[in-house]
Amino acid sequence: MTGTRSPDRLLERAGVRGNPDRDQHFLVDERVLDRVPTYLPEDADRSHVLEIGGGTGALTDRLLATSERVTVIERDPELAAFLREEFAPEIESGQLTVVNDDALECDLPADVTASVSNLPYGVSSELAFRLLPLGIPTVLMFQKEFAERMAAESGTSEYGRLSVSAQHYAAVEVVEPVPPTAFSPPPAVDSAIVRTTPRDPDYEVEDEAFFLRFVKAVFTQRRKTVRNGIRNTAHISGLDDPDAVVDAAPESLLSKRAGDLAPDDFAALASLAMEHGLEDENG
Structure with a gap:
């Protein structure tokens, strides 16, 4: 009709x-x-x-x-x-x-x-x-x-x-x-x-708000490598220790730029960021 x-x-x-x-x-x-x-x-x-x-x-x-x-x-x-x-x-x-x-x-x-x-x-x-x-x-x-x-x-x-x-x-x-x-x-x-x-994504995130904030942060530095993006955007993502996240993350992701990361790559990095970079919550 x-x-x-x-x-x-x-x-x-x-x-x-x-x-x-x-x-x-x-x-x-x-x-x-x-x-x-x-x-x-x-x-x-x-x-x-x-x-x-x-x-x-x-x-x-x-x-x-x-x-x-x-x-x-x-x-x-x-x-x-x-x-x-x-x-x-x-x-x-x-x-x-x-x-x-x-x-x-x-x-x-x-x-x-x-x-x-x-x-x-x-x-x-x-x-x-x-x-x-x-x-x-x-x-x-x-x-x-x-x-x-x-x-x-x-x-x-x-x-x-x-x-x-x-x-x-x-x-x-x-x-x-x-x-x-x-x-x-x-x-x-x-x-x-x-x-x-x-649909449910083909990855899991522990904290949806942090995941979306982390994605936003890294994309503000889309022309730089993910390594530099994580380090330069702690004020956006809320990370206390971005260097610890970089130390824990695989080079295969750190050497890419944000536009080349699939959503599950961002989820993996966000998980590492929560584990290693948030002192107040994990330390």
Whole structure:
């Protein structure tokens, strides 16, 4: 099933126009809108789908046609009011809930089973990392460059902290490029739809927060060897004795650069860092 509401008519009824200064670009290409919900994995639980940034409801309409229940978080009070008016029957039936709040600050529904969203690009990273730890499948629209970095493999120019951090939580795939003409007004960048499918990583970390902080630290020195990266970023990673970590780590990893380390390499180094470099916790 697909939605029945025209995105152009929704914009007309809402009486709004996108505002690039507010990072507001409405997805209006009906073919893209119809495809977006189909990118959830076939076995995804669609009993409660979360949409962040509902806008005028073009994607909301498609999600209502393919999901049992939908919650939309919309920060703009005028747009939230329009959604409540436009979708009054769906709200009355209990299929739709509209929340007027900031998705970066409000509590997300505890029973959400998936998220399908056209995210505001200015806060897309922060929003993605609110969703990924929930362990739910997502279909999210990003700036194309961000999407490619999110899905990149080690050894490629796009690979970085974002790649390791996102893939720690999920398998990440770029499933469709989206041109600026699909939006009103067209953004100055290309876009892409990303699917994330939750999975356990093929490595173990003792402290997830430290692991992610360690990855961040080493990538700030991506042009240097990992040896120098560990030594130079103790103020970021929180290491008390980075030299002890370097002494304990294998040369095969220390001589590489951050972009050439696979996620399990970072996990191994983070484990050594916790064991040898954190005096307060281990000494």
